[in-house]
Amino acid sequence: MFAKLLSARLVLAAAALAGVLTSGLATPSTALAQIPYLQMNAAEPKYAAIVIDANSGEMLYDKRADSPRYPASVTKVMTLYLTFEALSEGRLKLTDRVSFSPHAAAQAPTKLGLRPGDSISVDEAIRAMTVKSANDVAVAMAERLGGSEGRFAALMTLRGQELGMRNSRFVNASGLPDSRQISTARDLAILSRATMRDFPQYYSYFSITGFTFRGNYIRGHNRLLSSMPGFDGLKTGYTTASGFNLAGSAVRDGHRLIAVVLGGSSTAWRDNNMEDLLTTGFDVLKRRSHGERTTIAANLYEDEPNGPIMRPSTEEGDGDQAGLKIVLTDNPAPPAPLKLSPSLRAAQQSAAKTTKPAKGEWGVQVGAFKSKGLAREQLSLVRSRFAKFVADAEGAVEGAAGGSFRAQFQGLTAEAARGACRAISAKRQPCLILAPDRG
Template structure:
């Protein structure tokens, strides 16, 4: 009883403070008050990322983690945090109704599309936000809990400040474009950790890939829920200004990691980057448990927009992969490293450990082939080990990027690992 009374007092105080913020009388922090509208320099990459240990909160990796970015629909994690809080405190019940106002019904897609005056249960509303990312339902929930969306957004900002989100301002509940609504990868990781820590009983909502509403099956946007081992949430987001965002979490061997990726260039790129970050993070934790001193940054080649990494242009190929696409990165570790220009030179430099090899692509120029060798070695050093890089000319003018001097087992294992990351690979047997 005391807890409920205390909660009511706290909410009243928060609403009063929210009103003062909306009127320009007060602000949660000086830093937040001085936070400008976000205008990214055109030369600055949108990409930002962070990985943290969910249990300890330790940061394992960051890339521009404190740079302001647009959160897009990852915003709804905070909307859901406040909804879960209301459920846990008894201010909402799963069967309560959430009414769609004219303002909610007028929101831009993605949305459930209910007309003004219609309603849905709180449980359905939560599923619509977490699975469908329904903007109309987010506004309706904001109005249900805060009286108005603007008042609720002020509450979102205040609660974020309490959780430690020092560089976040919310002005709407959905994440629809607004230059005032900004956050950071670090703040969104703090929020993701907080929602699973404070409301574990509701976290399973984020694991759902679909839900049934009025006889229709509505499918979600988070593809990693079905494609990555141990991945079980949280939320995707996208606007033209933000790029492709994802706050994600996965658990393996009893350890849970949280990662946030902001500003991806496509859904596939974002998902691949998230999987790379989490998979490498789990590997780092395992190696640390054996006494190794290593980091995610030391093991991961970050293929973000600027600098080249070659990927197959389709899921299938004949092994040569003459047609390639380029994803750009500005990672300083993407500088070319020396590789032997020909197979003959490689054999002269050192005696190979084995007679097998792998081919990681075929290109129209020798420079691109050398670039591919550099990037594959940089990202998959443990897979390639001490193999010698070489570029061989081929009929038709293609240049084949190869690693030689592997055993049969090492060559097959390398191709398995590379192919799993969509890097072209073909095993080369002894001639």
């Protein structure tokens, strides 16, 4: 029944990574199981940050961008990504109803506080998640799309890996406290960029500063939407363990930047740091356009939040995560390789009969896009930058259900695929190894 709720593309991904689904919430993936995040490393602060160019994906600044962190309610960006995906594929309409189960209604604040059996429209649900960060609504939407929150969380992890979120694992849809739910500043920037790239028609939901629900006006707590020119999203988050988080984006002079700030010591500190990063980033881009060689780091006064974590207002609340502990470590290992679908392998074998013999049955995937043109551009970019590793590979754009197009290099040996992905990933570009399907 669960598979019927998913697009064919996500079903194939779920089959290829069946271990994630079968283990459910009980066991972390191999990569994430290696992170000893239940121990405290008091010597290193919680703060992590990154700034990227939304158009090119170029990283302009990073500070511990690959160290594991608790995402808190920034998690809801992934819940919303899958909601937007269902809308764009016709599996969901803005006027559809989202019902509240006893499990959804029982979630900790912040929430709408609806009773079991009550329902709201999908449009209201999206507003409640982006503006109020309603945990009960996030769970209700997860159950609406995935059948259960646990299954939906497994799908969140799978979709994240497909987007290139190499070091993230989700076990709930809201971001409420759970020591197994971790991400990184880089992964959350990848998710933010994918959301605005893949679903621009729904991105404006992140700019809403408030909405009226059943006669009551609900005001949001993303203060930069009102105070910083050009700032138009995305999502705040807070737990005691995570500190004050924010994934944000702004546009200035035709350029869009994305920044993620994790582990701030207060709402004000987090917002000020976000504004400093973005403002400095725009200044750097302008100076570069005039031939000056400079960086954000060279122009930013870095004053990390070393003071105590302050309690948020009730408007900010994601719940309390004080009992959880975290160690801030180096990059986790990459996820296990995805397997090629039987149809793709059959196509490769058929092509091999009429063309020169392939050098191997392995491949690498360097992105998934909403149009063939974008996928071809990515192939061209990767081939020009990593010709040494993919010169003998065949570039291909593989269509999938739901309108997604995967940019892949096929016909590699296992050794060549691993080497190519290692080199591509080292430059902070998404890459997944595609193993041949032996069964």
